[in-house]
Amino acid sequence: MKRIWPVLAVTSLGVYGAYRKYKDVTRLIKPTWPEVRHAGEVEEARAAHLPKPIANWLETIGAVGQEQVMGIYVKQVGWMKTKPDQEEWTESTAEQYSFVEPPSFYWKARMKIDGLFVTGSDSFRDGRAGMRIRFAGLVPINRAIPDGKRDESALQRFLMEMVWLPGLAFSPYVRFFNSSERFVEAEMSYNGSTANVTFEFDELGRMKRARAMRYKDIGEEAKRLPCIAEVHEWQTMDGIEMPRRIDITWIIDGKPFAWYKFTVEQASFNPRVPDAW
Template identity: 85%
Template structure:
């Protein structure tokens, strides 16, 4: 029995070392969130130099004349599919905080898969993305490995969600490129990554759709695929209209795969993140 103790100790030490190395190679971005940086009222004059569709959207949504939205909290009720051939939808609940300065978001969700609960988080801060999935909320079954493609995809997502963050149009990291009466391309460069998103507007000036070429996967073989966020309903929060019902769709081999559809059940502008987060 005495001879087994050194072997057991070495085995335990080796396992612990491997675990620490695994943690060092992977990452989960869950930072200490800053206070919202208030930026005053959005004056009409500030919108004059913006592309016409963006300026009209700010006016139609009610953002002009109100405090600039520099942060938002949303609570989502939704349905997910993890692969195109999945027949049934999995119900999910999610919460998210997003901020204009510094550009960041943290999303956490809970869904039921085959009768069992799975929790996940997706985050972006300091130009870095983080992702984690836990089985039954306890055992980690996936962590994101550092990858520039993941960072870029997270930045694409952040920019695509401008409809919740009108203040993002004034960010020094965002510039607007090609535009016409009903669409505009936005480019955002931050901490080594660049995202390009085309926003489309309906006849009333509402932001109807966001399109981007995003990485769905990571690794050497990963390729950018069309990703579309489409708004089907709107709601007004503190006088500003934001999306309420949204579908997120990937185009894979020419086929549309809607993997996430959700409604925003609650929202709050310029929130303070609870310490529990």
């Protein structure tokens, strides 16, 4: 019996050491959140230097003459499917903070799967993506380790969400090209990753649809797939028109897979992230 204790002690130390190493690696994923960097009013002359559809969009939604939206908080009520063959939608609630500078977002959701509550978070900060899933909000199911494909996909998502971050149009990390009356392409390069998104505008000049080639999964076999965000309803907040209902769809093997549909129930501009986050 006495001989077993040294073995158990060494084994325990090894397990603890591996756990601490894992914590050190994944700790980098959870960011500390910035204060909003106020950038003053959106001036018409400055907006006029942007591609025509972007300038028209800022004018149409009422952003010109208002303080730049450099950050946003949204509360979402939505429905998800994790697999294309899933028949039932899973109801979820989510909250998200996003910031133009430094480019970052943090989204956390709560849903009920097979009668059990699962919480998840998705984040992007300093060019790094993070993801965490917990059962009952306590027991970790999955905790993502940094990965280049995940970082790129998170940046793609961030750029696609320019629709509720108008201040991103003026970011030094973003450039526009191939502009036409109803379309414009955008490229964003940040901390080693590059995102490319095509924005489509409706007849009123509102940003209707965003399309990007994103990694849905990671690993050696992962490939970029078309990802589409489409706005179906709008609402006005503090004088600026913002999306209210959005669908997110992946195109897999040529077939659309609508995996997330949500409605923005609450929103505020240029918020401060609570310490609890």
